[in-house]
Amino acid sequence: MPARKLTFIPGPIEFSDEVLQAMSTPSEAHTSPEFVAVFQEALKNTRKLFRSTDPSTQGIVISGSGTLGWDLAGANLLNKGERALVISTGFFSDSFANCLKVYAGADKVDVLKAKKFGAVVENSEIESALQKAKDDEKPYSVITITQTDTSSGVLSDVEAISAIVRRVSPDTLIVVDAVCATVCENLEFDKWGIDFTLTASQKAVGVPAGLSISFASGRAIEKALSKKEPVGFYTDLQRWIPIMRAYESGKGAYFATPSVQLVHAYRQSLREILVGPVTESFSKHKDASDHFKAKIAGLGLKFVPLTDDIAAHGLSVIYFPEGIEGPKFLSKVAGKGFTIASGIFKGYQDKYFRVGHMGISAIGSRKQELDQCFEAIKSSLEELGYKH
Amino acid sequence: MPARKLTFIPGPIEFSDEVLQAMSTPSEAHTSPEFVAVFQEALKNTRKLFRSTDPSTQGIVISGSGTLGWDLAGANLLNKGERALVISTGFFSDSFANCLKVYAGADKVDVLKAKKFGAVVENSEIESALQKAKDDEKPYSVITITQTDTSSGVLSDVEAISAIVRRVSPDTLIVVDAVCATVCENLEFDKWGIDFTLTASQKAVGVPAGLSISFASGRAIEKALSKKEPVGFYTDLQRWIPIMRAYESGKGAYFATPSVQLVHAYRQSLREILVGPVTESFSKHKDASDHFKAKIAGLGLKFVPLTDDIAAHGLSVIYFPEGIEGPKFLSKVAGKGFTIASGIFKGYQDKYFRVGHMGISAIGSRKQELDQCFEAIKSSLEELGYKH
Numbered sequence: 001m002p003a004r005k006l007t008f009i010p011g012p013i014e015f016s017d018e019v020l021q022a023m024s025t026p027s028e029a030h031t032s033p034e035f036v037a038v039f040q041e042a043l044k045n046t047r048k049l050f051r052s053t054d055p056s057t058q059g060i061v062i063s064g065s066g067t068l069g070w071d072l073a074g075a076n077l078l079n080k081g082e083r084a085l086v087i088s089t090g091f092f093s094d095s096f097a098n099c100l101k102v103y104a105g106a107d108k109v110d111v112l113k114a115k116k117f118g119a120v121v122e123n124s125e126i127e128s129a130l131q132k133a134k135d136d137e138k139p140y141s142v143i144t145i146t147q148t149d150t151s152s153g154v155l156s157d158v159e160a161i162s163a164i165v166r167r168v169s170p171d172t173l174i175v176v177d178a179v180c181a182t183v184c185e186n187l188e189f190d191k192w193g194i195d196f197t198l199t200a201s202q203k204a205v206g207v208p209a210g211l212s213i214s215f216a217s218g219r220a221i222e223k224a225l226s227k228k229e230p231v232g233f234y235t236d237l238q239r240w241i242p243i244m245r246a247y248e249s250g251k252g253a254y255f256a257t258p259s260v261q262l263v264h265a266y267r268q269s270l271r272e273i274l275v276g277p278v279t280e281s282f283s284k285h286k287d288a289s290d291h292f293k294a295k296i297a298g299l300g301l302k303f304v305p306l307t308d309d310i311a312a313h314g315l316s317v318i319y320f321p322e323g324i325e326g327p328k329f330l331s332k333v334a335g336k337g338f339t340i341a342s343g344i345f346k347g348y349q350d351k352y353f354r355v356g357h358m359g360i361s362a363i364g365s366r367k368q369e370l371d372q373c374f375e376a377i378k379s380s381l382e383e384l385g386y387k388h
Numbered sequence: 389m390p391a392r393k394l395t396f397i398p399g400p401i402e403f404s405d406e407v408l409q410a411m412s413t414p415s416e417a418h419t420s421p422e423f424v425a426v427f428q429e430a431l432k433n434t435r436k437l438f439r440s441t442d443p444s445t446q447g448i449v450i451s452g453s454g455t456l457g458w459d460l461a462g463a464n465l466l467n468k469g470e471r472a473l474v475i476s477t478g479f480f481s482d483s484f485a486n487c488l489k490v491y492a493g494a495d496k497v498d499v500l501k502a503k504k505f506g507a508v509v510e511n512s513e514i515e516s517a518l519q520k521a522k523d524d525e526k527p528y529s530v531i532t533i534t535q536t537d538t539s540s541g542v543l544s545d546v547e548a549i550s551a552i553v554r555r556v557s558p559d560t561l562i563v564v565d566a567v568c569a570t571v572c573e574n575l576e577f578d579k580w581g582i583d584f585t586l587t588a589s590q591k592a593v594g595v596p597a598g599l600s601i602s603f604a605s606g607r608a609i610e611k612a613l614s615k616k617e618p619v620g621f622y623t624d625l626q627r628w629i630p631i632m633r634a635y636e637s638g639k640g641a642y643f644a645t646p647s648v649q650l651v652h653a654y655r656q657s658l659r660e661i662l663v664g665p666v667t668e669s670f671s672k673h674k675d676a677s678d679h680f681k682a683k684i685a686g687l688g689l690k691f692v693p694l695t696d697d698i699a700a701h702g703l704s705v706i707y708f709p710e711g712i713e714g715p716k717f718l719s720k721v722a723g724k725g726f727t728i729a730s731g732i733f734k735g736y737q738d739k740y741f742r743v744g745h746m747g748i749s750a751i752g753s754r755k756q757e758l759d760q761c762f763e764a765i766k767s768s769l770e771e772l773g774y775k776h
Binding site for chain 1 (some may be wrong): 392393394395397399400401402403408409411412413414415416417418420422451452453454455456458459462463486487490588590596597598618619620621622623624642643644645646647648649650727729732
């Protein structure tokens with residue numbers, strides 16, 4: 001049993017000692033040369049997470065939670081009355097749609113849902129929806145893809161969907177919610193033609209919650225900057241883009257006070273992640289995920305994602321076996337020193353559990369903790385009478 | 389000279405070792421019983437900062453900067469077309485007006501500016517503006533008061549202005565920007581009839597930047613909850629109020645992942661502040677401010693606030709004496725180990741500097757650092773040829 005309870009939910013994850021030390025950085029002025037250099041490095045390295053070298057793009061790092069990223073997309077990339085298509089593979093995709101409805105209008109956001117919980121939306125359906133909207137002369141201004149929906153553990157094929165969008169509806173801005181995918185799953189921002197991706201600090205980025213991290217294409221920035229009537233203030237990229245450009249070029253600028261300590265921690269975690277190419281993080285997360293999922297399958301448990309090829313690599317989403325009561329099981333696992341997460345998709349929330357396997361305790365120097373977590377799951381099931 | 393450069397700007401301030409240690413708290417799930425207890429204590433103690441015991445009020449603690457608090461007010465307390473009156477004593481009051489214009493409409497926000505930089509707005513003018521709006525049958529839905537405008541160091545008399553509002557225009561919601569005032573200046577939320585106050589973590593609250601802290605009256609909550617068409621998602625109090633009520637009552641809830649480590653640090657800082665009644669913090673900040681300002685006056689320097697009785701106690705805002713070049717002076721002071729701040733009010737930004745004196749290094753166990761900062765200012769002036 002670990003010395004303290006370890007966090008194996010799909011974010012926040014466990015943090016390295018060096019990241020936690022960076023959280024304790026003594027005070028620095030937000031425009032001091034010392035802090036400007038830290039923020040500059042963090043913004044430059046943010047490009048590497050998304051494999052972007054196009055100088056017209058821009059990383060945006062703001063105090064806030066992952067949810068704020070949805071508002072940044074909605075407030076800046078959609079005008080009232082413009083249409084959006086949301087590809088939904090679970091609770092978080094649906095919530096993103098609810099956010100976009102605030103900005104576009106409730107009747108302007110179409111949600112293309114996976115036919116079953118645990119499935120992806122078929123590419124042919126996406127193509128048809130885009131084509132129909134064009135034929136009706138009501139093309140979608142924005143499409144959103146949730147790369148990993150944390151509620152289902154389903155991984156959408158962003159590369160394939162983006163290719164469809166670029167072919168069928170090239171003026172549609174491609175927005176990717178990568179909150180639970182960044183650092184776990186490949187995202188080739190420039191090559192795939194992505195316009196906006198949003199993520200958060202507390203998942204595989206490996207930093208305590210509190211930073212909204214986004215990345216915008218030149219085309220997305222152009223749309224945001226040309227907006228005549230901003231619909232928010234804190235969410236207004238017309239205010240943030242110049243600030244981020246200033247910090248990345250090594251100059252301080254002020255719109256709102258950045259979280260100095262979280263940015264220090266982010267800088268540190270990026271250094272740890274980027275000790276090799278980011279693609280190594282993707283393959284390591286895949287290996288850890290494959291290994292963990294094989295052991296779970298070995299217990300006879302079933303996964304929410306309907307097939308292996310659509311299962312995300314940052315978490316495992318697993319049905320409780322028959323006869324096992326969720327709350328009892330989760331508290332037994334917690335008693336053995338591991339916090340894992342309950343379900344969150346309506347109608348199914350009591351039927352499954354979720355285990356995050358991202359960052360240090362899955363692919364880093366403490367990766368044996370994931371094995372220990374598995375043992376806690378296994379013995380908890382056995383103690384509750386589960387037999388395979 | 390201090391062992392490292394100390395931050396004496398009007399926020400972020402210096403932090404206690406215990407607060408910085410809390411920033412390094414190992415990961416906890418945001419709905420774990422351990423974290424729920426921490427957030428519960430922080431929310432309960434938030435009431436004490438504003439001396440509120442009315443159970444219909446609610447503290448709101450969200451990942452974000454102080455600026456986000458303006459959006460919370462604008463997005464929830466104003467409907468499009470409703471009018472707001474902004475009492476302006478500087479850059480931050482004006483910026484708050486710019487935020488409200490996004491929500492109410494550019495022509496719906498009247499800014500009542502102080503006649504001179506460094507002055508307050510006269511109470512008689514405020515009363516006239518409120519009365520005229522009522523007579524014209526276009527009453528203000530919201531009035532905003534910036535308790536301490538960090539750009540000018542001017543302190544507005546929130547108690548007196550609130551009394552005028554309640555007498556002349558009692559339906560007007562009273563909103564106080566207390567970002568640079570909380571823990572320094574008295575704010576009797578219930579007694580004065582305040583409806584909404586917003587602050588941030590990195591000033592006298594004594595916590596690294598990254599938390600937006602607000603406090604809403606029953607009347608403000610009612611207006612927010614009755615809003616038919618929310619205009620933001622992350623800024624929507626209809627989503628946040630149930631979450632905050634849940635955490636304060638000891639239950640986890642989810643809308644967006646809270647910053648676990650910043651909330652730990654906030655809980656710790658509140659414990660330190662509330663070791664005595666919060667009124668002691670007010671009087672200690674006044675004493676430290678009086679002492680520092682007397683020494684500055686002793687050097688023959690002039691303050692931006694036109695009279696002593698309208699000078700805020702969390703910072704001093706001081707004109708450069710003739711012949712002293714701002715950038716040279718600030719970098720000399722920095723070379724002696726103290727970061728102080730330049731001016732920020734248009735037309736005056738090169739004419740003055742600002743020194744923050746809040747929290748541990750002004751009224752706490754390290755208060756000798758403020759004296760050391762004064763010595764650095766004094767010797768820097770002398771070295772640049774200033775003679776008094």
